Amino acid sequence: MDRRRFITLGGLAVGGVSLLPACGDTTAAAVHLGHTATGGAGAGEAVTTAEPFTVELPIPPVLRPTAVEGDTEIYDLSVRETTAEILPGVTTPVLGYNGLFTGPTIRAKRGKPAIVRVSNQLQHSTNVHLHGGYVAAVDDGHPMDGIDPGALREYHYPNQQQGTTLWYHDHSHHMEAEHVYRGLRGFYVIEDDDEAKLKLPSGRYDIPIALSDVAIAADGTLVFDSKFADRQTILANGKPQPVLRVEARRYRLRLLNGALHRLFQLRLPGVDIMQIATDGGLLPAPVLRPELSLTPAERADIVVDFRQAPIGSRLVLEDTTAGAVLAFDVVARADDDSKLPSQLRALPALPPATTVRDVALSFQPTLASFTINGQTFDANRVDAQIPVGTTEIWQVTNMDTKYGITHNFHLHLVQFRVLDRDGVPPGPGEAGLKDTVAVPPGSTVRVQATFTGFKGRYLYHCHFLEHSAAGMMAQFEVV
Numbered sequence: 127m128d129r130r131r132f133i134t135l136g137g138l139a140v141g142g143v144s145l146l147p148a149c150g151d152t153t154a155a156a157v158h159l160g161h162t163a164t165g166g167a168g169a170g171e172a173v174t175t176a177e178p179f180t181v182e183l184p185i186p187p188v189l190r191p192t193a194v195e196g197d198t199e200i201y202d203l204s205v206r207e208t209t210a211e212i213l214p215g216v217t218t219p220v221l222g223y224n225g226l227f228t229g230p231t232i233r234a235k236r237g238k239p240a241i242v243r244v245s246n247q248l249q250h251s252t253n254v255h256l257h258g259g260y261v262a263a264v265d266d267g268h269p270m271d272g273i274d275p276g277a278l279r280e281y282h283y284p285n286q287q288q289g290t291t292l293w294y295h296d297h298s299h300h301m302e303a304e305h306v307y308r309g310l311r312g313f314y315v316i317e318d319d320d321e322a323k324l325k326l327p328s329g330r331y332d333i334p335i336a337l338s339d340v341a342i343a344a345d346g347t348l349v350f351d352s353k354f355a356d357r358q359t360i361l362a363n364g365k366p367q368p369v370l371r372v373e374a375r376r377y378r379l380r381l382l383n384g385a386l387h388r389l390f391q392l393r394l395p396g397v398d399i400m401q402i403a404t405d406g407g408l409l410p411a412p413v414l415r416p417e418l419s420l421t422p423a424e425r426a427d428i429v430v431d432f433r434q435a436p437i438g439s440r441l442v443l444e445d446t447t448a449g450a451v452l453a454f455d456v457v458a459r460a461d462d463d464s465k466l467p468s469q470l471r472a473l474p475a476l477p478p479a480t481t482v483r484d485v486a487l488s489f490q491p492t493l494a495s496f497t498i499n500g501q502t503f504d505a506n507r508v509d510a511q512i513p514v515g516t517t518e519i520w521q522v523t524n525m526d527t528k529y530g531i532t533h534n535f536h537l538h539l540v541q542f543r544v545l546d547r548d549g550v551p552p553g554p555g556e557a558g559l560k561d562t563v564a565v566p567p568g569s570t571v572r573v574q575a576t577f578t579g580f581k582g583r584y585l586y587h588c589h590f591l592e593h594s595a596a597g598m599m600a601q602f603e604v605v
């Protein structure tokens with residue numbers, strides 16, 4: 127039980143090439159953060175012996191509201207220790223919302239508020255953050271605002287923003303990385319009547335897929351440890367290399383990079399990936415993506431038309447680094463009245479910005495910490511005060527060229543627009559509403575956001591969660 131908690135640097139650079147030794151024996155590759163042991167000793171990683179593509183892709187169940195009061199839907203989630211069969215025949219202790227390794231999907235409706243009641247059945251504090259959600263500060267899941275063991279807490283979500291694929295996850299102080307790793311994540315979809323008019327694939331043809339990675343010890347336990355390079359088991363909705371049997375028709379797939387640290391670069395040879403939405407909702411028009419890259423917490427909704435492949439064929443979603451992630455077996459012909467319109471949703475005009483802020487992301491080897499503008503997170507410090515209603519440009523620079531560490535940048539509360547990366551306008555797949563954006567080593571990304579409505583303190587941080595847990599997080603306050 128003297129496992130220590132290590133943080134290694136950004137093993138994966140953009141391009142999926144690891145720039146660090148896989149074995150973290152240098153200061154640059156392993157930073158000792160002290161003892162926070164929580165589990166069995168890692169006794170070497172278990173080998174996946176299962177045949178690929180034999181287990182079905184689990185689809186997280188849709189959570190029904192427990193009650194409806196007026197126009198408010200009330201949902202219940204409990205956070206508890208549970209087990210999952212990640213590898214066939216192997217029982218793995220995990221954490222789960224309602225006992226599920228990928229929590230249930232909440233499908234809220236735009237304009238209808240939701241209350242999510244969370245009961246903490248863990249022995250320690252947790253909380254819930256609605257990632258990408260436009261919510262009041264008190265409901266944002268601030269790291270200092272935990273739910274005590276045994277306590278119940280209500281989160282109020284207004285669901286005023288346009289239809290989109292959000293996700294909820296733990297955000298407890300210093301523990302967010304480990305909690306999310308062990309299973310505290312789930313989808314939160316906002317359905318929107320305007321979007322429904324477009325007749326995109328829906329119902330059972332609209333499938334959320336969370337990608338993540340784990341290291342599983344020989345005794346079946348999850349290793350949360352140094353070297354993330356060792357998290358070699360890639361999961362889709364909690365299973366390694368599962369298969370989804372599909373009909374020859376259009377599907378909407380809502381992809382989430384739910385890993386702590388891995389960059390996914392996805393391809394689906396044999397059919398076109400048409401991206402229709404970014405983090406914050408629909409793009410102006412579908413975009414053909416021969417390769418789709420997602421840093422942690424980013425989402426992309428895609429439409430895939432399996433009529434492009436013969437019945438009986440198998441298509442494999444592959445990652446540049448990790449190889450096969452998920453297979454689609456095209457099993458049957460089907461009627462399809464869904465559409466993929468050439469126009470989706472126009473983006474609002476960008477209002478003029480009145481403030482420009484600089485945000486520097488850097489690893490500090492001497493402090494063994496990850497910093498923003500040279501400082502680690504301090505809940506008692508406000509790093510940026512923003513008058514309500516203003517529009518700002520944030521210039522985010524990744525200083526870590528020396529170690530080749532990739533970061534990304536996430537702002538709570540708002541959906542922003544990516545203006546450019548090193549002066550170059552974003553590609554069409556990044557040109558929509560975003561809440562998280564990749565910031566490769568040495569680059570500067572400019573984003574623009576308007577801070578309307580809610581006041582109070584919110585976070586911004588790198589979403590490589592081991593970096594934010596080790597300090598790469600700060601606060602803005604809308605006043």
Ligand code: C2O
Pocket residue numbers: 255257295297423536538585587589
């Ligand atoms: Cu997924 Cu602070 O966020």
Ligand code: CU
Pocket residue numbers: 255256257258536537538
């Ligand atoms: Cu967030």
Ligand code: CU
Pocket residue numbers: 532533534588589590593594598
């Ligand atoms: Cu980072």
